[in-house]
Amino acid sequence: GENVEQHPSTLSVQEGDSAVIKCTYSDSASNYFPWYKQELGKGPQLIIDIRSNVGEKKDQRIAVTLNKTAKHFSLHITETQPEDSAVYFCAASIRGTSGSRLTFGEGTQLTVNP
Amino acid sequence: NAGVTQTPKFRVLKTGQSMTLLCAQDMNHEYMYWYRQDPGMGLRLIHYSVGEGTTAKGEVPDGYNVSRLKKQNFLLGLESAAPSQTSVYFCASISNRGNDEQYFGPGTRLTVT
Numbered sequence: 001g002e003n004v005e006q007h008p009s010t011l012s013v014q015e016g017d018s019a020v021i022k023c024t025y026s027d028s029a030s031n032y033f034p035w036y037k038q039e040l041g042k043g044p045q046l047i048i049d050i051r052s053n054v055g056e057k058k059d060q061r062i063a064v065t066l067n068k069t070a071k072h073f074s075l076h077i078t079e080t081q082p083e084d085s086a087v088y089f090c091a092a093s094i095r096g097t098s099g100s101r102l103t104f105g106e107g108t109q110l111t112v113n114p
Numbered sequence: 115n116a117g118v119t120q121t122p123k124f125r126v127l128k129t130g131q132s133m134t135l136l137c138a139q140d141m142n143h144e145y146m147y148w149y150r151q152d153p154g155m156g157l158r159l160i161h162y163s164v165g166e167g168t169t170a171k172g173e174v175p176d177g178y179n180v181s182r183l184k185k186q187n188f189l190l191g192l193e194s195a196a197p198s199q200t201s202v203y204f205c206a207s208i209s210n211r212g213n214d215e216q217y218f219g220p221g222t223r224l225t226v227t
Contacts, residue, residue, distance in 0.1 A: 001173075009154070032214050043118075043204050043218030044157070089156060095214055100145065101172065102216060104156040 002027040004092050006105025014113050019080050021108045023090035024072040032095040033073045034102070035064060038087045047088075048075070051095070080112045116140055118219035120205050126225045127195045135190040135222050137205030145208045146188040147172075147216065148180060150201040157204060163188055195226045 003026040013019050025033075031052035036044035050057045050064045050073065057064050061080075066073040077084055087109050091102040121136045137146065144165050149157040159172030163182040177199060179191045188207075192199060202223050206216040 006156075034215070036218075041221075043206075043220050045218070046215045049215070093214070100208060100214055101147075101159060101162065102157075103173075104158075106154060106156040 002030060002092055002094075002103040004090060004103050004105045006090050006108060008108060009106065010109045010111075012111045012113060013080050015080060015082060017080055019075075019077045019084070019110055019112075021075045021088055021090070021110070022072060023074070023092075023105050024070075025092040025103075026071065027092070027094070028068075028071065029094050030092040032093045032100070033064070033066060034091050035062075035075050036089045036091065036104075038089065038107075040086075044089060077110075080110075082112050082114050085110055085112045118205055118207055118217050120203075120219040120222050122222060123220070124223050126227065127192075128227055129196060131195050132191070132193050133195065133224075134192075135203055135205075135224075137188045137190070137207075137219060138186055139205075139207040139217070140186060141207065141209070141217065142185070143207035143209045143217075144185075146182065147206045148178070148188065148190045149204045149206065150174065150199075151204060151221075152201050160190065160203075195224075197226045200224060200226045 006023045034049035037047045038044045063076040087107045090105040093102045118139045147162040148160040161180040163169045166185040205219040
């Protein structure tokens with residue numbers, strides 16, 4: 001089955017700096033790659049996603065890049081703010097198959113220091 | 115539109131006791147999922163359902179059973195709880211039409227002593 005690895009497990013940045021979180025996946029058939037943000041005591045919430053026919057996607061301060069050949073994708077947050085502090089999860093799935101099952105990375109605890 | 119709701123929010127069980135976690139969604143979604151989240155291990159899929167009356171095993175199904183008698187509800191059962199099942203449980207759902215975003219519930223924190 002699919003295996004997703006995520007690095008780093010913790011990341012601390014100063015407010016205004018950029019943050020980058022990287023994930024690799026094992027199944028070349030995976031074609032959907034979402035990123036979730038989880039705040040303390042809450043369920044994960046989708047912040048951005050990318051499909052395998054696109055190399056990069058941007059939404060304001062958040063961007064995701066995908067390298068299908070190397071089987072890795074990354075989350076980029078620019079101009080970080082204290083409210084960006086949370087746990088971030090990457091995931092991968094094969095869209096269109098029965099169930100669209102997601103395999104998650106282990107998460108990155110991002111801390112943005114004021 | 116409440117989205118995905120989970121009941122209860124917290125529960126403490128003794129080893130060997132049983133309980134059922136309820137997940138409900140009001141978005142008319144076809145697919146529903148149960149995950150468990152443990153420190154440092156991300157979310158792992160326990161069971162999932164692609165429609166009313168159908169269920170399937172995920173990555174870590176042992177010790178759990180599920181039922182999807184109604185489209186809007188997905189129940190997760192623990193017949194004989196074990197300390198290893200201490201975890202935070204999340205339910206999620208998606209439509210099988212349109213985007214693939216999984217909508218998560220707020221979670222159930224379960225402690226088995």
